[in-house]
Structure formats: C-alpha cells, structure tokens
Amino acid sequence: MAIERRKVSLADGRDVEFLVTGPEGGLTLVVHAGTPSGLVLNAKVREAAIERGLRVLQAARPGYEDSTPRPGRTVGDLIPDVAAVLDAIGAGEFVAVGFSGGGPHSLGCAALLPDRCLAAASVAGVAPYTAEGLDFLAGMGPENIAEFGSAARGWEALSEYLDKEASALAGVTGEQIVAAFGGLVSDADKAVLTGEYADDMAESLNGAIRNGIAGWRDDDLAFLADWGFPLADLGGRVAIWQGDQDNMVPFAHGRWLAAHLPGARVHLEPGAGHLTMTVTAIGDILDDLLDMAGRR
Known part of the structure; x- marks a missing residue:
C-alpha cells in the first residue's frame, strides 16, 4: 500500500509531520x-503490520523533519501530539511500538492515553536516567557514552557535540552505515545491517538531521530528565523486548524495566542486538501486542 506523508497543525501553532499507510478500517499501530x-x-515493520491488517502511523517528533521544534519537551509532552495526529486520521484505539529512543514514548502512550492505547511495546528502549540501581551508561558503546556525557553537561555542550556528529553523518549511505555506527553496533547488529534495512536506516538518519539537530538534542535531554509519567501502574498492557548483544541500550536497561513494570510481558532475548529484533522478531512483537490488546 502507498505511504501517505502528511502534516497536521496543532492548537499551539506547531506542526507535526507524519506518515500513514495501511487499511483505513484497521487498528492503528503507532510506531x-x-x-x-x-x-x-x-x-520490515510496514510489511508485518499490513499482513496483520494494521494501519500504521509514524510521526516525526518535534525538531525532526518538518515537525516544529519544542525545546525543553519531556517524553510525556509528546503524547498529546500522538493523540492529535490520531484524531487527524480518524483513529481511536491503537497499539504502540517504540524502538530504542522510541521505547519511552511507547510506554508514555500506555500511561497517558489509557483509554485509547490498548497495548504498548518497548523494543531495546532506554530505562530512566535516574533509575535506582541502574548504571545508565555501563555497557554502552563509546559514542553513546560521549553523547550522554555531553547531554549531562547541558544544552550547549550537547549541541556542540551533536553538530559535529551530524556533520559526519550527513549523506551517509546504506553501505556506510556499519562504519558510521562504530562501536555502537555489535556483531549481531552488523549481520542485519545490510540491503534494504541498511538503506532505510541511512535514509532515516539523513532525514533526522535534514533541518538540524533540534530533534536529536531534545530527545537526549528528555531521556535524562523526568519522563513525565509513572511507570508502576502500566499493568499488563506493556511488553519489554531487549537483547543481550546491545551496545546502544545495554541489556541491563531491559532487565531494569522488566523488574519495575509489574505485570509486563518480558522478552529478554539471548543473542539479539539493538537492531536485530526489527528484522528477525517484528512479527512476534506485533502478535504479542495484538494478544495483549485482545485483537489477535
């Protein structure tokens, strides 16, 4: 099915750019x-979703693509934007999946839109920066240690760091993506970063920095701040997927989330990297979501 690229204007004057595809009558999957x-x-996500009759919605967070930046945003601040985009396409109930930095936003949907979000999954998603008993940086590749170290020093230090990183990434191709990620990708991830998946990843990175680093910077700062919603009361509506070969978001993050989300479905996957489950397990992830939502 064709992918439609649209934009919605919010009540506060900001724009949110988004993609939508799939059958209009299908349950919406927010990515x-x-x-x-x-x-x-x-x-891979699109194909697996459409095979299951899902309508897919992916919005650019503020500062990415043509979505208006929103400095100082929290993770929770993004959830009303999701609701507004759902309203714009005439969607009511939905399920959500978040990959890596999208993981907290997926959990935020379950927490802050409980009447609409039937189930949510965090796939290789970060835990809170201030999580008790978790060393947030331990096990991360050197690039992430440098990035979050800059973020901890504040807006100016992070902006300086990301400006250099964005310059280095500009124009990256699928064939260059493994080298561009450096120490952030494990051998498991390198094995799947080929062909169409590598090309998609390169195109996504280029789109992310097309209008500057605002989206990237504000994501990082939001992860280090209070997320703006509680984790403890998400009940049986969330799933945690995490691999033990992850150099971007170490295995300990998934274990921490699993231990602190009572009733969550937990999938701690031996041999899986940060990116591999998007390729090898997306069908299982969506089936699990639909089962939680009572729609399988």
Whole structure:
C-alpha cells in the first residue's frame, strides 16, 4: 500500500509531520522510531503490520523533519501530539511500538492515553536516567557514552557535540552505515545491517538531521530528565523486548524495566542486538501486542 506523508497543525501553532499507510478500517499501530530518526517507515515493520491488517502511523517528533521544534519537551509532552495526529486520521484505539529512543514514548502512550492505547511495546528502549540501581551508561558503546556525557553537561555542550556528529553523518549511505555506527553496533547488529534495512536506516538518519539537530538534542535531554509519567501502574498492557548483544541500550536497561513494570510481558532475548529484533522478531512483537490488546 502507498505511504501517505502528511502534516497536521496543532492548537499551539506547531506542526507535526507524519506518515500513514495501511487499511483505513484497521487498528492503528503507532510506531515510535529511535533517536535520531527521520520519517522513514522501516519496510520490515510496514510489511508485518499490513499482513496483520494494521494501519500504521509514524510521526516525526518535534525538531525532526518538518515537525516544529519544542525545546525543553519531556517524553510525556509528546503524547498529546500522538493523540492529535490520531484524531487527524480518524483513529481511536491503537497499539504502540517504540524502538530504542522510541521505547519511552511507547510506554508514555500506555500511561497517558489509557483509554485509547490498548497495548504498548518497548523494543531495546532506554530505562530512566535516574533509575535506582541502574548504571545508565555501563555497557554502552563509546559514542553513546560521549553523547550522554555531553547531554549531562547541558544544552550547549550537547549541541556542540551533536553538530559535529551530524556533520559526519550527513549523506551517509546504506553501505556506510556499519562504519558510521562504530562501536555502537555489535556483531549481531552488523549481520542485519545490510540491503534494504541498511538503506532505510541511512535514509532515516539523513532525514533526522535534514533541518538540524533540534530533534536529536531534545530527545537526549528528555531521556535524562523526568519522563513525565509513572511507570508502576502500566499493568499488563506493556511488553519489554531487549537483547543481550546491545551496545546502544545495554541489556541491563531491559532487565531494569522488566523488574519495575509489574505485570509486563518480558522478552529478554539471548543473542539479539539493538537492531536485530526489527528484522528477525517484528512479527512476534506485533502478535504479542495484538494478544495483549485482545485483537489477535
């Protein structure tokens, strides 16, 4: 099915750019992409969703693509934007999946839109920066340690760091993506970063920085701040997927979330990397979501 690229204007004057595809009568799957990400709907996700009759919605967070920046935003601040885009396409109930930096936003949907979000999954998603008993940086690749170290020093230090990173990434191709990620990708991830998936990833990175680093920077700062919603009362409506070969978001993050989300479905996957489950397990992830939502 064709992918439609649209934009909605919000009551506060901001614009949100988004993609939508799939059958209009299908249950909506809200996709929260990682950090940084432009408006590119991963082909594996799209195909698996449409096979299950789902309508797919992916919105660019503020500062990415043509979505208006929103400095100082929290993770929770994004959830009303999701509701507004759902309203714009005439969708009511939905399920959500978030990959990497999209994981907290997926959990936010379950927490802040409980009457609409039937189930949510966090796939290789970060835990809170101030999580008790978790060393947030331990096990991360050197690039992420440098990035979050800059974020901890504040807006100016992070902006300086990301400006350099964005310059280095500009124009990256699928064939260059493994080298561009450096120490952030494990051998498991390198094995799947080929062909169409690598091309999608490169296109997404280029889209993310097309209009500057605002989206990337504000994502990072939001992860380090209070997320703006509680985790403890999400009940049986969320699933945590995490691999033990992840150099971007280490396995300990998934274990922490699993231990602190009572009733969550937990999938701690041996041998899986940060990116692999998008390729190898997306069908299982969506089936699990639909089962939680009572729609399988």
